[in-house]
Amino acid sequence: MKKLKTALLSYGMSGKVFHAPFLELHPRFELTGSWERSKKLIQQDxxxxxxxxxxxELLNDDVDLVIVNTPVETHYEYAKKVLEAGKHALVEKSFTTTTAEAEELRDLAKQKGLKLSVYQNRRWDSDFKTVKEVIDEKLLGDVVEAEFRFDRYNPNLSPKIHKETANAGAGVLKDLGSHLIDQAIHLFGLPNAVFADLRITRKNxxxxDLMDILLYYSDKRVRLRAGFFFREAVPAYAVHGTKGSFLKSRGDIQEDELKTGKKPTLEGWGIEPEDKAGILHTEKHGEVYRGHIPTxxxxxxxxFDALYHSITEDKPEPVPAEDGVKxxxxxxxxxxxxEQKKVIQLK
Known part of the structure; x- marks a missing residue:
């Protein structure tokens, strides 16, 4: 079977931690290299x-797929150049800085017959996969309310200048928030309306750096929160339905292990500690049940596997550009x- 020759647009943390190890693991990808502006690091690894x-130089090379893993404000410009060069693209979150940019990229990829996917890796986190399974199996009945959180305690500004400079791609909403929004849409679809409170809480x-978003659906409400002053974490996922509730802490270990240099595998990878198991309190066969559920x-x-089959067999992208638009x-x-302190209708 064909190997997909794949290039990165940077080899900082995302290239080194989130992309290269999985391209190396997958037998049908071939890492050709990375665009490196100053530090030349990829050949050390x-x-x-x-x-x-x-x-x-990268786009003129024999490359099938380009991973756009540069700062958010550059995604639209670089992804457009990648598509215009006839290459498939995997774009980091946030997909772009505006809906209009996202729609233009989606339409360009379709026009050229290319695959364009968004790197929403948190769909493959152990905690979220467990939440999705609980909802899909109707263990809670019909969902009436949910709250997803990305809590951290870090009052210090990031050393990455592009994350702390006032630009169109910076801020917690387009960083951690994009993960939570994608997960909510993946589970429940595009909401009817949105209310949000965005604030700055860290000195200087x-x-x-603090977001509180309420998504309105006809039959449920979904709240999304993220910030940097949560020293004592509450459940990252709290889902309540007509039969019961499911509470789950943020427990996925992949990022932490990848940052230490540990290489991913197909077996025995991404296994959470047992003490992170979620609590299911619901009804089973007419009787109340409360206990832990395996993660x-x-x-x-x-x-990456789904992306490979999408490109080589014309199957749907793992996270289609349309999801990025939403x-x-x-x-x-x-x-x-x-800005306006009011609910904004989407439908």
């Missing part, structure tokens, strides 16, 4: 690959809502 000095911060294994390999619609509505 992968001596056989190239360090491209420019985007043009220039970008939003699914997480593995970002699934995203996330951007919610993000744009959240910004508008916070």
């Amino acid at each position: 992968y001596p056989e690959v190239k360090s491209y000095s420019s985007l043009e 911060s220039l970008v939003d 699914r294994h997480g593995n970002y390999y699934g995203l 996330v951007m619609k919610v993000i744009d509505a959240a910004i508008q809502s916070s």
